[in-house]
Amino acid sequence: MALNMFTIHPLVLAELEVGQHLYWQVGGLKLHGQVFLTSWFVIGVLLLVSFLATRNIQRIPSGLQNFMEYALEFIRDLAKNQIGEKEYRPWVPFVGTLFLFIFVSNWSGALIPWKLIHLPAGELAAPTNDINTTVALALLTSLAYFYAGFSKRGLGYFAKYIEPTPILLPINILEDFTKPLSLSFRLFGNILADELVVAVLVLLVPLFVPLPVMVLGLFTSAIQALIFATLAAAYIGEAIEGHGGEEHG
Amino acid sequence: MMNFVWLLAVEAAETVEEGGGLFDLDATLPLMAVQFVLLAVALNALFYKPLGKVLDERDGYISSNQVDAAERLAKAEQIAKQYQQELAETRRQAQTVIAEAQEEAQKIASQTVAAAQQEAQAQREQVQRELDEQKSQAMATLEQQVDGLSQQILDKLLGSLAA
Numbered sequence: 001m002a003l004n005m006f007t008i009h010p011l012v013l014a015e016l017e018v019g020q021h022l023y024w025q026v027g028g029l030k031l032h033g034q035v036f037l038t039s040w041f042v043i044g045v046l047l048l049v050s051f052l053a054t055r056n057i058q059r060i061p062s063g064l065q066n067f068m069e070y071a072l073e074f075i076r077d078l079a080k081n082q083i084g085e086k087e088y089r090p091w092v093p094f095v096g097t098l099f100l101f102i103f104v105s106n107w108s109g110a111l112i113p114w115k116l117i118h119l120p121a122g123e124l125a126a127p128t129n130d131i132n133t134t135v136a137l138a139l140l141t142s143l144a145y146f147y148a149g150f151s152k153r154g155l156g157y158f159a160k161y162i163e164p165t166p167i168l169l170p171i172n173i174l175e176d177f178t179k180p181l182s183l184s185f186r187l188f189g190n191i192l193a194d195e196l197v198v199a200v201l202v203l204l205v206p207l208f209v210p211l212p213v214m215v216l217g218l219f220t221s222a223i224q225a226l227i228f229a230t231l232a233a234a235y236i237g238e239a240i241e242g243h244g245g246e247e248h249g
Numbered sequence: 250m251m252n253f254v255w256l257l258a259v260e261a262a263e264t265v266e267e268g269g270g271l272f273d274l275d276a277t278l279p280l281m282a283v284q285f286v287l288l289a290v291a292l293n294a295l296f297y298k299p300l301g302k303v304l305d306e307r308d309g310y311i312s313s314n315q316v317d318a319a320e321r322l323a324k325a326e327q328i329a330k331q332y333q334q335e336l337a338e339t340r341r342q343a344q345t346v347i348a349e350a351q352e353e354a355q356k357i358a359s360q361t362v363a364a365a366q367q368e369a370q371a372q373r374e375q376v377q378r379e380l381d382e383q384k385s386q387a388m389a390t391l392e393q394q395v396d397g398l399s400q401q402i403l404d405k406l407l408g409s410l411a412a
Contacts, residue, residue, distance in 0.1 A: 018271060026276070029276035030275040030277075031275065031277050031280065032273075032275070035277055035281070036277070036280075043284070046288065046296075047292070047295060050296035053296070053300070054295060054296060057300070059303070065300075068300060069300055069303070072296070072304065073304065076304075092297055093292060093293040096296075097292050097293075100292070101285060130277065131274065132273075132274055132278040132281055133277070133281050135274065136278045136281040137281075137282075139278075140282055192271070
């Protein structure tokens with residue numbers, strides 16, 4: 001009912017469309033088209049920037065190469081801090097791509113006026129605005145830390161379920177479910193909420209008033225990307241090192 | 250405001266049955282995961298590996314240069330120390346040479362002075378001797394004359410007495 005009220009209002013400058021998707025049918029599968037469109041844009045931006053930055057690599061970096069080296073060092077530090085000096089290197093691509101993809105997604109949602117492009121249904125927004133994306137990333141993170149644990153410690157990885165005491169077994173098992181759940185919902189909720197707050201404010205007061213909230217949204221978006229990547233790295237590090245890693249979570 | 254948004258969310262969630270809604274999980278999820286993995290692989294080849302290699306190479310370059318520089322610094326310090334040592338050594342040698350030369354000069358000077366003094370002594374003695382000789386000759390001559398004169402005086406006195 002509330003939705004209808006907005007969509008039929010004649011003076012509405014921005015529409016609120018929540019939970020409406022541009023459906024694509026691919027071989028009997030339903031896809032959210034708007035998510036893929038913006039995610040392709042994000043992927044394109046990342047690939048393009050990476051290509052431009054590494055096209056002509058110099059020992060003394062400048063311009064884009066310098067910037068991307070800064071980004072890489074940031075990601076490496078993040079992974080190193082969470083996973084540890086010895087083991088972090090193979091995980092840099094995964095953690096880094098998590099961070100870059102979420103970060104660029106969030107900021108593209110906050111900075112690019114996607115809504116000017118009209119779709120038959122739904123609207124373009126940050127890919128992380130869709131629960132499918134965040135759950136996909138969170139499940140990949142779960143797979144990653146299971147893989148990390150098994151490849152490092154073999155079946156001994158299961159020992160962590162009865163540490164420090166077997167009494168905690170149910171809680172430890174539950175943790176494997178809460179981790180992806182909290183990861184995905186934290187990201188999804190933050191980005192969607194930010195977008196909704198901005199949209200509602202724009203709806204009520206179109207000029208200037210939403211600006212501080214938009215700035216706050218940029219900040220939140222960056223923080224969420226950092227949190228997701230940091231937590232993923234922390235889970236991986238915990239799975240690798242085994243003991244005493246619970247404080248990270 | 251929060252209630253407002255919450256209402257919206259609830260409203261949206263209620264539309265799931267009609268094919269939509271906030272929590273509409275479908276094939277987007279696995280495809281997005283596949284897409285993400287492909288992105289990670291592509292970025293690994295395009296971004297992490299080449300730039301990571303550059304970073305590592307630069308680290309290696311810098312640390313090797315640093316080691317090299319430290320080595321060179323140690324070498325330079327050693328050379329400086331050696332130079333100082335040699336300088337001190339040379340100074341000491343110079344000092345001894347100077348001292349020896351001074352000593353020698355002193356010796357020569359004293360020898361020369363001694364020789365000159367000896368010579369002067371010898372000359373003086375010779376002169377003295379000559380003087381003495383002449384004096385004794387003169388004395389002898391004078392004595393002879395004294396004898397003659399006294400004889401004459403005596404003769405004159407005696408002659409006057411006798412006369």
